[in-house]
Amino acid sequence: MLQQVDRVAPAIMGIQRVNDFVVKFANVNGSGSASANALFAKSVLRMGVTATPRNIFPSNIQGLPTWYEVRISEAGYMGARGGGPDLMVAMNPQTWDADVKGIEPGGYLFYDNTKPMPPSKFRDDIVVIGVPLTRMTNESYSNPRERQLFKNIVGLGALAALLEMDVPCIEQLLAEQFKNRERLIKANVQALHMGLDWVKANLDCPIGLTLRKADSVGDRILIDGNAAAALGAVYGGATVCAWYPITPSSSVAEAFTSYCNRLRVDKATGKKNFAIVQAEDELASIGMVIGAAWNGARAFTATSGPGISLMQEFIGLAYFAEIPAVIMDVQRSGPSTGMPTRTQQTDITACAYASHGDTKHVLLIPEDGYECFEFGALAFDLADRLQTPIFVMLDLEIGMNDRLTKPFVWDDSRKMDRGKVMTSEELQAGKKFGRYLDVDNDGITYRTYPGTHPTKGAFFTRGTSKDSMARYSEEGPDYQENMERLLKKHNTARSMVPPAIERKASKPTKYGAIYFGSTSPAMPEADEQLNALGVSLDLLRVRGFPFGDEVNAFIEAHEKVFVIEQNRDGQMRSLLINELEINPKQLVKILHYDGTPITARFISGAIADALQIAKPAKQSEVVS
Amino acid sequence: MTFIPKPKLHHPDLQKNALGYTRRDYEGPVSTLCAGCGHDSISAAIVKACFELDIEPHRVAKMSGIGCSSKTPTYFLGASHGFNSVHGRMPSVATGANLANKDLIYLGVSGDGDSASIGIGQFAHAMRRGVNMVYIVENNGVYGLTKGQFSATSDKGAKSKRGVVNSDEAIDLVGLALQLGATFVARSFSGDKTQLVPLIEAALQHKGIAFIDCISPCVAFNNHEGSTKSFDYVREHNEALNSLDVISGREEITVDYEPGTMEMVTQHDGSVLALRKLHTSYDVNDRVAALTYMQERAAAGEIVTGLLYVDPNPRDLHAHLDTVETPLNALNDDALVPGARALERINAGLR
Secondary structure (H helix, E strand, O other), X not given: OOOOOOOOOOOOOOOOEEOEEXXXXXXXXXXXXXXHHHHHHHHHHHOOOOEEXXXXXXXXXXXXXXXXXXXXXXXXXXXXOOOOOOEEEEOOHHHHHHHHHHOOOOOEEEEEOOOOOOHHHOOXXXXXXXXXXXXXXXXXXXXXXXXHHHHHHHHHHHHHHHHOOOHHHHHHHHHHHOOOOHHHHHHHHHHHHHHHHHHHHHOOOOOOEEOOOOOOOOOOEEEEHHHHHHHHHHHOOOOEEEEOOOOOOXXXXXXXXXXXXXXXXXXXXXXXXXXXXXXOOHHHXXXXXXXXXXXXXXXXXXXXXXXXXXXXXXXXXXHHHOOOEEEEEEEOEOOOOOEOOOOOOOOHXXXXXXXXXXXXXXXXXXXXXXXXXXXXXXXXXXXXXXOOEEEEEEEHHHHOOEEEEOOOOOOOOOOOOOOOEOOHHHHHOOOOXXXXXXXXXXXXXXXXXXXXXXXXXXXXXXXXXXXXXXXXXXXXXXXXXXXXXXXXXXXXXXXXXOOOEEEOOOOOOOEEXXXXXXXHHXXXXXXXXXXXOOOOOXXXXXXXXXXXXXXXXXXXXXXXXXXXXXXXXXXXXXXXXXXXXXXXXXXXXXXXXXXXXXXXXXXXXXXXXXXXXXXXXOHHHXXX | OOOOOOOOOOOOOOOXXXXXOEXXXXXXXXXXXXXXXXXXXXXXXXXXXXXXXXXXXXXXXEEEOOOHHHHHHHHEOOOOEEEEOOOOOHHXXXXXXXXXXXXXEEEEEEEHHHHHHOOHXXXXXXXXXXXXXXXXXXXXXXXXXXXXXXXXXXXXXXXXXXXOEOOOOOOOHHHHHHHOOOOEEEEEEOOOHHHHHXXXXXXXXXXOEEXXXXXXXXXXOOOOOOOOOOHHHHHHXXXXXXXEEEEOOOOOOOOOOXXXXXXXXXXXXXXXXXXXXXXXXXXXXXXXXXXXXXXXXXXXXXXXXXXEEEOOOOOOHHHHHOEOOOOHHHOOHHHHOOHHHHHHHHHHOOO
C-alpha cells in the first residue's frame, strides 16, 4: 500500500486513465468543504476538460454526511456515470466503510492519515493514499475555523499533485474568488502549496488517474439550473416573486433576489424595480402571483411537489379565470415528503392536470441551465399570451447542480409580449370589449388591467362560471362554450411551446426513445452503448406540453418507443397515451426512480433487457 | 337568471360629487343576498364613502374570497375591476395585486368564515405585512351560503337557529389585528351607518393596512333570540367609543367641539380624522391600551365599536420593500430587461 511513511510500491496496479474518471468527495455537511470541492471541479474545467459535479446530500443542516461527485470526461459525457468512483476522497469517518466499499476495483482511496487506520479498514484491491491533512493544518494554524477551512485547500493541493493538475489554473481561480482580498488569496495559495509540496516530497505522483490540458469545454459556462431559471425570470421581465422555502427550489428565489439586486435597482433613485415576498405558505405564494398577474405585473413562484399539491385550488382558479402565472417546479422524490433531497421527474401529471374539474396546463421542460434561462424567460411571454398558468419543470438534478451549458444569449430587439391587453385608447375609441369573447377564434380573449378606463373595460374576475361578457352565469350553454374555448386555447398552445427535438439514428430503425429534462445528458452516451450492442434508436427529447404534431409523428413512425423517465408510474407515457391516443403497447416504460440521477448504463441496460439483447459489459456496471 | 342589472334610468337632479358622478355611478347590479341582509347596508356605506371622497370608481380594485360577504363586491362600484378569488385567500391575491400597482385603492371584503376560519393565516399575514388596503370583514358569526353552521367568530354559548350551543371560543379579529401590527383598526355595525361611513372613508385614506370588523347580522340564520350577532343583541351591547368625521386636507376644519371631547388625528396625506370622543380617557393612538380595553369590555359582554387604533404615519409593504414610484406593472423593457451586454458579463463570470 502506498503510504507516506514507507515508500513501498503499491500492492496492485491502480486504474490508469487520463481525463476520464470519477472522483467522489465524502464530506461532513457544514464543514466548509463545498467551496473547496467546487474549486476542484472548476480547476478541471479551466484545464479544458469537461467536469460534471453533483451534490449528494441529506435533508439536514449540519453533521450528516454529504458527497460531491465529479465526473471527468474529455469525451464530454455529463450524465452520472454510475458504478463507484475511481478516486474516493474519504473525509468522513461516519461513512468510511461504505465509501471504501464503493470504490471501483483498482481505484484509489485518498484519506487523512494523521491518525492512521488499521489495515482491516482498507481493501487490497485498491490503492490507498494517506496524507496527514489534520497534522499539517494543526501545525500551521491556531484558529479552529481556519484549521477546518484550510484543511480543505491543503487537500486540494494534495490532489493537484496526485492528479497532475495545472497549479496556475487553481491559483488563478483562487485569485478570482477572493478578488481584491490579497491576504486571503495569499493564505489560500499557501495552503494549496502546503498540500502540493508535501505530496511531491513524500509520495509517488502522479497516480494512475491524471488530468491533462484539453479542449473539450469551449466557451461553455458553469451554472445550476435554479440560478439560470431565476436569471431567465429577470430577463423575462418578472417584477413580482412570491415564494415559500422548500428544497430543492429555494435557490430559485434566492438567485432571483441576488440578480435583481444586481441588475434591477433604479440607478437614479436606488429603489427597486421588483418586489419579492417570502410568503407564509405556498397557498399565499400562488395567491400573490395570481393577484399580481391579474393586475398586469409579470409574477412567478418557485416550489416543489408539496407546494404544487398545496397550490391546486388556486391553479384551477388561474386556469378558469385565465390569469397568467409562472410556476417553477423543481421536482423532488414524492409522494408526501418523500425523499426531499433526491431527484425525480414526478410531478408531470400533477402539473399537467393540476386542480379539480377539467383542466390542462402548459409545461416547459428544460434539460439544463441554458434551457432553464431560455424557458424561464419564455414562460412569461407564454403566460401573457395564453393567459394561463405556465409550469417550468426543473428537477433537483438540474436545479441544484452546477453543470456546463452553452452561454446565455439575448437579442436586444426582443420585447416583452404582453399578449392581448386592451388599452384605454382602444376602449375610448369604442373597440368592443368582452373579457371572454373569442374575437380571434384562437381561444384567447382580450383582458384589461384594473384602473384602465373610467367607464369602459371593467369586469369581474371569478372562479365561478360566467358568460363571454364576464357576467356570472350558471347557464349550461355559457359554461360549455367557455370550457370548449379553454380547450381551443390549450390547442393553440401546442404550436407555442418549444417543439420536441429529434435526433435520427445513423441508419433506419423501428425503435425510438422519448426522454426529457434531466435524462438528457445520459441519453447520447446510452445511445452509443446501445449502438455498440447493435441497437439503433431514433431519439426525441420532449420540451413542452401540450405535445406538438412532431411528437405524434415520431411515435407513429416507430414500431416501439421507449419512454424514459424518472418516476415509478411512467407519467409522461400516461400523458402521451391520454393526449395523443397512442396504443399503450407501443410505448415501453423505462423507469428509474431511486432518487439518484439516471445513468447511461441504466438506460442502455434497461433497453437491452427489454429487447432481450445479451450485454457483454460487466453486469455490475449496469446497475446505477 | 343569475345576473340582474340595475336600471340605468337616473333622476336628473341626483346630487353630483366633485368628479361629476352621482351615487348611482358607484353602484353595481342588484344584490342577490337576502332582503334585509346586513351586508347590503355595508355595500351601501361603501358606495356612500367612495362618492363622498370623490374617488374615481375605476381606480378601486375590489377583492374578495368566497361566501355571502365575498359576493358583495359585485353589487357596488360596477365600474371597478373586481376579483372574487378562492375561499380564505383574498389577502394573498390583494397583496399580489397591490405589489403590481401601488397606485390603485384596494378594497378587500371578506367574511368571518373567509377570514377567521379557513383564511385566518392569510388574514394574519396581510395584517403584519402592512398591505396598503382596506380590509372589511362582514362578520355575522355564521355560514350563510351553506345554511347556518357556526363560524369561528361565533361567541361561546351562542345558540344557532337550530338550537345548537357553540362550545368553542370565538376568535376576535380586532384583537388579532391590533396584535399583528395593523395600523388602522376599527369595529362597526352594519346597522349604524352614521358610524360606519366615516370609518370606511378614513380607512380608504389610510396609507397602510386598515381593518374594519363590521358586525353584520345574518337575517336568515343568525338573527334570533340567543344569537350574539343579531340586530337586537348588537344594538343592546354596542359601546361606541367615538364618532368620526373625515376632513380632507383641502377643507377648513370647522367642527365645533367641547374641549377635551374632540381629538384631531392628522393623517399622512394631510386629511384629518376628527374624533368625537365618547370615552374621554380612551387614546386612539395607543395600541397596547386598545388591546387591554377591548378585552376588558368583551369580558363584560360589551361590543366596543368605533375607531379603536390608528397610526397616523403608517408604513406599508411597498415602503418595506423599497419599490420604485412607478407601479411595477407599468415598467417597460428598458427598466426590466438588463440586455445582451449585461448577459455577456454574467457569462464571463461563470467560466
